[in-house]
Amino acid sequence: MTTKKSLMLQEVSETPERFRVHAAAHVNLYFNLAKQIRAFSPEYVYIVGRGTSDHAGVYAKYLIEVELGIPVSSAAPSVASIFGKSLDLKRALVIIISQSGRSPDVLAQAKAAKASGALCVALVNDEASPLADIADVFIPLLAGPEKAVAATKTYLCTLFSILNIVAHWKNDEKLLSLMTTLPTLMAQAQASKPQLHLDVLQNLRHCVVLGRGFGYAIAREISLKIKEICAIQAEAFSSAEFLHGPISLLNKQMTIIDISVVDESIVAHSEQIDEIKARGGKVCTLSFFDADTSPRFLPLLIMQRFYLDIEHIAQQMGCDPDNPVGLNKVTQTR
Structure with missing residues (x-):
C-alpha cells in the first residue's frame, strides 16, 4: 500500500532541529527567568492547560516535585471562565501552556492568576498570542508552524522548555550540560x-x-x-x-x-x-534507555519514537493522521 508523507511525519521529524533553535534563542531568557523565580520564591506551582498542553503539565509536575521539592497542582480552567471565581495565587508560580494561546478559558485563567499576584510564565508556540501581553514571562516554543491537527513537535518542545526552566531554576550544572546532547538523542530515537x-x-x-x-x-x-x-x-x-x-x-x-x-x-x-x-x-x-544521559530525558525519547510509530500505523489502517475526523487544530473552549 502506497502512503503519502504526512504533515505529522514531517513535523515530528523536525524536533531535533527545533530543540537546537529553541536552545540557541533562549539562553538568556532561561537564565533571567531562573533568577526571577528564585527571587519570587514561589510556595507552589499552578499549571494551566488543556488537552496535550495539560499532559505536558503532568510531566512538569513530576519534574518540579522530584527535582525541586515544590508542590504542583493542575488548574481547572472552568473555575475562572464558567464559574467566575478567582483563586488566591499570590504565592504561586503559574505556568500557562498552550499551542495557540487563544482559548478563552486559558486566557481567563491567566488573567485571573496575574490579577491575584502570581508570577505568570507562558509557554506558547504562537508568538502573536494574547498571552504575550498577560504573562510576566512569555516563552515562544519555536516549534515552527504545526499544521497537522495532532500536536507532536509542539508537545515535545514544551517538555524541552520545562526541562530548561527546571534545570536553570535548580542551577543543576550536570542537567544543563546534558541538555546540549538532547537534540542528538532525539535524532537517535528517530533512527531506532x-x-x-x-x-x-x-x-x-x-x-x-x-x-x-x-x-x-x-x-x-x-x-x-x-x-x-x-x-x-x-x-x-x-x-x-x-x-x-x-x-x-x-x-x-x-x-x-x-x-x-x-x-x-x-x-x-x-x-x-x-x-x-x-x-x-x-x-x-x-x-528507551541510554546509560549516559539523564533519566529525565527518557520520556521525550519514548515519545519521539511513539509519534513516528503511531503515524505509520494510522496510515496502514487507512486513517488520515493529519486530519482526524471531527477534530480541529485550535479548540475554543470557555
Missing part, C-alpha cells in the same frame, strides 16, 4: 527500530496505557494520540492505580501498552507489569 506495530492495534476497540511517574505523564499523551489518530479508545493509568480496581478489566482480553521509563520507578512499575502479565494481559512495551 519501531516499537509499536500494526498487529498490536489493528483489531482493537479498547486498550490501556500504563506508566509510573514520568511514564504515567507521557501515558496520558500516548492514549490521547491513539484515540485521536486511530479512533481506538485508550485509557491511561498509573500502573500502581491500575491495581486498585481497574485491573478487573483483565477478566476480559485486554491489550496493555506498557511505558517503561528506566528511572527510580522502574522496579515498582516492572513488578506491576509482571502481575498484569500473570493475569493474562497482552503487553506491548515502549521504552
Whole structure:
C-alpha cells in the first residue's frame, strides 16, 4: 500500500532541529527567568492547560516535585471562565501552556492568576498570542508552524522548555550540560527500530496505557494520540492505580501498552507489569534507555519514537493522521 508523507511525519521529524533553535534563542531568557523565580520564591506551582498542553503539565509536575521539592497542582480552567471565581495565587508560580494561546478559558485563567499576584510564565508556540501581553514571562516554543491537527513537535518542545526552566531554576550544572546532547538523542530515537506495530492495534476497540511517574505523564499523551489518530479508545493509568480496581478489566482480553521509563520507578512499575502479565494481559512495551544521559530525558525519547510509530500505523489502517475526523487544530473552549 502506497502512503503519502504526512504533515505529522514531517513535523515530528523536525524536533531535533527545533530543540537546537529553541536552545540557541533562549539562553538568556532561561537564565533571567531562573533568577526571577528564585527571587519570587514561589510556595507552589499552578499549571494551566488543556488537552496535550495539560499532559505536558503532568510531566512538569513530576519534574518540579522530584527535582525541586515544590508542590504542583493542575488548574481547572472552568473555575475562572464558567464559574467566575478567582483563586488566591499570590504565592504561586503559574505556568500557562498552550499551542495557540487563544482559548478563552486559558486566557481567563491567566488573567485571573496575574490579577491575584502570581508570577505568570507562558509557554506558547504562537508568538502573536494574547498571552504575550498577560504573562510576566512569555516563552515562544519555536516549534515552527504545526499544521497537522495532532500536536507532536509542539508537545515535545514544551517538555524541552520545562526541562530548561527546571534545570536553570535548580542551577543543576550536570542537567544543563546534558541538555546540549538532547537534540542528538532525539535524532537517535528517530533512527531506532519501531516499537509499536500494526498487529498490536489493528483489531482493537479498547486498550490501556500504563506508566509510573514520568511514564504515567507521557501515558496520558500516548492514549490521547491513539484515540485521536486511530479512533481506538485508550485509557491511561498509573500502573500502581491500575491495581486498585481497574485491573478487573483483565477478566476480559485486554491489550496493555506498557511505558517503561528506566528511572527510580522502574522496579515498582516492572513488578506491576509482571502481575498484569500473570493475569493474562497482552503487553506491548515502549521504552528507551541510554546509560549516559539523564533519566529525565527518557520520556521525550519514548515519545519521539511513539509519534513516528503511531503515524505509520494510522496510515496502514487507512486513517488520515493529519486530519482526524471531527477534530480541529485550535479548540475554543470557555
